[in-house]
Amino acid sequence: MSRRSIIPFGPQHPVLPEPIHLDLVLEDEKVVEAIPSIGYVHRGLEKLVEKKDFQQYVYVAERICGICSFMHGMGYCQAVENVMGIKVPERAEFLRTMWAELSRIHSHLLWLGLLADGFGFESLFMQCWRLREKILDIFEMTTGGRIIFSVCKIGGVRKDIDSDMMKLILKTLKDVTGELKKIEVIFFNDYTVRHRLVGVGVLTKQQASELCAVGPMMRASGLAYDTRKLNYAAYKHLDFEPIVHNDGDCYARCIVRVNEIYQSIDLINQLATKMPEGEIDVKVIGNPKGEYFSRLEQPRGEVVYYIKGNGTKFLDRMRVRTPTFANIPAMLKTLQGCDLADVPMLILTVDPSISCTER
Amino acid sequence: MIYMEQQNKRIDIEVQELLNQVAHMKEEGFRLVQISCTRLLDVFELYYSFDKEYDFINIRLNITSDVELPSISFIYQPAFLYENEIHELFGIVINNISIDYNGKLYKMSVKTPFGPNDSDIGGTK
Numbered sequence: 401m402s403r404r405s406i407i408p409f410g411p412q413h414p415v416l417p418e419p420i421h422l423d424l425v426l427e428d429e430k431v432v433e434a435i436p437s438i439g440y441v442h443r444g445l446e447k448l449v450e451k452k453d454f455q456q457y458v459y460v461a462e463r464i465c466g467i468c469s470f471m472h473g474m475g476y477c478q479a480v481e482n483v484m485g486i487k488v489p490e491r492a493e494f495l496r497t498m499w500a501e502l503s504r505i506h507s508h509l510l511w512l513g514l515l516a517d518g519f520g521f522e523s524l525f526m527q528c529w530r531l532r533e534k535i536l537d538i539f540e541m542t543t544g545g546r547i548i549f550s551v552c553k554i555g556g557v558r559k560d561i562d563s564d565m566m567k568l569i570l571k572t573l574k575d576v577t578g579e580l581k582k583i584e585v586i587f588f589n590d591y592t593v594r595h596r597l598v599g600v601g602v603l604t605k606q607q608a609s610e611l612c613a614v615g616p617m618m619r620a621s622g623l624a625y626d627t628r629k630l631n632y633a634a635y636k637h638l639d640f641e642p643i644v645h646n647d648g649d650c651y652a653r654c655i656v657r658v659n660e661i662y663q664s665i666d667l668i669n670q671l672a673t674k675m676p677e678g679e680i681d682v683k684v685i686g687n688p689k690g691e692y693f694s695r696l697e698q699p700r701g702e703v704v705y706y707i708k709g710n711g712t713k714f715l716d717r718m719r720v721r722t723p724t725f726a727n728i729p730a731m732l733k734t735l736q737g738c739d740l741a742d743v744p745m746l747i748l749t750v751d752p753s754i755s756c757t758e759r
Numbered sequence: 760m761i762y763m764e765q766q767n768k769r770i771d772i773e774v775q776e777l778l779n780q781v782a783h784m785k786e787e788g789f790r791l792v793q794i795s796c797t798r799l800l801d802v803f804e805l806y807y808s809f810d811k812e813y814d815f816i817n818i819r820l821n822i823t824s825d826v827e828l829p830s831i832s833f834i835y836q837p838a839f840l841y842e843n844e845i846h847e848l849f850g851i852v853i854n855n856i857s858i859d860y861n862g863k864l865y866k867m868s869v870k871t872p873f874g875p876n877d878s879d880i881g882g883t884k
Contacts, residue, residue, distance in 0.1 A: 439865030447872055612791045612837045630813055693767050693808065693817065695792075704793050704808065721793035729837040 402427040407740065411440050415518045415744040418754035422747075426740060434735040436728060442758045449718035454480060454688055454709065455554055457718065464720065465756040466547050467510060468698045470503045473552040475705040476718070478632060479694035480554050483709055484686065489679040490634075492556035497634035498569075498671050499543075499551065500696075501664040505576070506535040507699035508657045508664075511751045512587065515654065518748045519596045527583050534572050541565065556681025566672050573665045584658055597651035601734040601746035604648055613730035614723045615701020617750055620656045621648035627697035638670050650749040657751075687713050698723055700751050722756035768816045774826060777807075780818055781831045784809045789816065791831075794841035796849050798873055803849060807831070824850070824875055832857035840864075850874035 405426050411419030419440040425433040445464055449457050461476035462469045474496055481488060488496075513528035536546045542561050543549035551558050561569075587593055603613065608621035618625060619642055626642035628635045643659045645652035688709030696703050701723030708717040731750045738746055772780050784791075789809035797804045799821075805828075807818040822828065830853050832839040842853045843864040850871035 437863075439867070442865045442867060444867075444872060609790070610836065612835065693806075693815065695815070702792070706795050706806070708797055716799070717795075717797040719793075719795040719797070721795070725840065726793070726837070728840060 402430075404432075409434075409743060411437075413744070415514075415748055416754075417514075418752075418758075420752065420754050420757075422735075422743075424735070424740065424743065429740050431735050431738050431740060431743065434732050436732060438728075438754070438757055440758070441755070445759045446718055446720065449707075449715045451714070453713045454715050455684065455713075457715070458553055459550060461718075461720075462548050462550060462552075464722070464759045465753050467507050467753060468503060468700070468703075468756070469548045470499050470552060471696055471698045471703070472720070473550070474500060474633070475694055475696045475698075475703055475720070476707070477552050477554050478696070479692050479705040479707040480688050480709075482692040482694060483688040483690045483707060484554075484684070486555055486682060486684065488556050489682060490676050491560070491678045492680045494634045494637075494671050494675045495557050495560070495680065496552060497638075498668055498675075499539075499549075500633070501667050501671075502535055502538060504664045504699045505573075505661050506532055506539075507751075508661050509535065511657060511699075511748075512583075512654075515745075515748050516587075518744055519593065521586075521593065524583065524586055527579075531576055531579055531583070534576055538569055538572055541568070553681065555684045556679070558681070560680050566675075570669060570672055573668060577662065577665055580658070580661060587654055587658060594651065596742075596745055597654055597749075598649060600650045600742045601738055601749060602647070602649045603730055603734050605646070607733055608648070608730060611730040611733055612726060613701075614726045615698070616643075616653055616656045616660065617701065617727050617730055619643060620645045620652035622646040627695050627702045630695060632694075632696065634671060634674075637674050638667050640667060650745055653749040653751075687711055688715065700724055700753055700756070701726065720759055722753065722759065724750075724753045724757045727752070728757075766815060768814075770816065770818050772818055772820050774820055774822055774828065777818075777820060778829055778831065778834070781807060781834050784816070784818075785834050787811065791835040791837060794838060794845065796845045796851065796873070798849060798875070803851060805845075822851070827852040827854055829854055830856040847871065848873045 407424045409422040409424050410416050411421045421437040423435040424431050458473050462473040464472045509528050509532035513525045516524035540546050543551045603621045605622040608618045624642045624644045643656050645656050689711035691708040694705040704721040706719040710716050789811040792808040792810050795806045802821040804821050809816050839856050839858045842856045843860045846853050
């Protein structure tokens, strides 16, 4: 008869840069149930909207997460702009989309490095993060910041780029593509890497649908859904299809994210050829009155921004549903039946952002 | 012309219609996107958001603080997280949540910070 025991996992764990706790109920070495605890660093940022001017709040939104910082600011701005009926200049839409896709590349490279570190492949981790530095350098050259760059504002963006900068960005991305091709071989074909990822943490298409998973977690289980298809910002001018894989395991999630990096590079190339000249912002007059749900595709999946304005400079409500929050039920499902040794890999391939969840 | 093409559709319902309406969304193949709550002057405003092939529908209902809500977590399993969150932040009682944290999902120094008695929270408006 198997022996049942409970193993605490986190909130401090080598694979977790941020705190989440799981009580893993085991029968011998198999996980039969996982009970999560979150809220160790809940910051109440949604509440802060009642105390900050709606234009100041962009800075707060950007600090919900340090990885998808730009897209948090963008999501909040889009929601406010919709309520106020602000038409953002087309060039600003293109610039926002470019920084959003660069953010996706940087986030996925960061995640690939963490995954490599998780299965003990330190040189692979360093190669991924070396590539990521090139993207952070682009951020620094174009905005002045590397992680939180506060370039998005209500009504447009704060900085423009010239044609020389765009050429430099495209050249850098071409270099990244070449180097990623070499790294990709290891993630896709290396025996030990495959051994840690293939067949581990399977989330079937039906489970992904039932548990309302989002982002690469969902697309790796065969569901072709990508919020960018809502055609917000400049995506309406771009040609792309969601990256999908059907196996639903850790390996499939890895493949989806690697291919999404190539897709983002392709999208930036498309943006460069289609980017119009013109203004990058418009003047904001008045205060928001009304409500709106704005949805974007962050690196981890669909994020939802809800704002409700009352006609003053303070909003009644700002609500953000982050992709990690939506993926927790799917993560718990995949943990059921896995080996204890696979738990770190499995949690990593969800790509959890706890600071997003603890907004 | 507004900034984005995203459409926000809305259905207004009463509390007693909630379970039937949510079950209907499930039957139609909609995905639960999120549940949110906003405290207005004398009521709480709840939104249950659903999506099917980029079609975005929000079910809205208003309740007073003494009204208890039924859980939809037996229809949409992931709802348990949203419902626990709403209970802890707003103090709304939600019955029969499939996984009930009994007020221990978040570790906060202030009880129900979005609830009716939040005047003790710092900052000035």
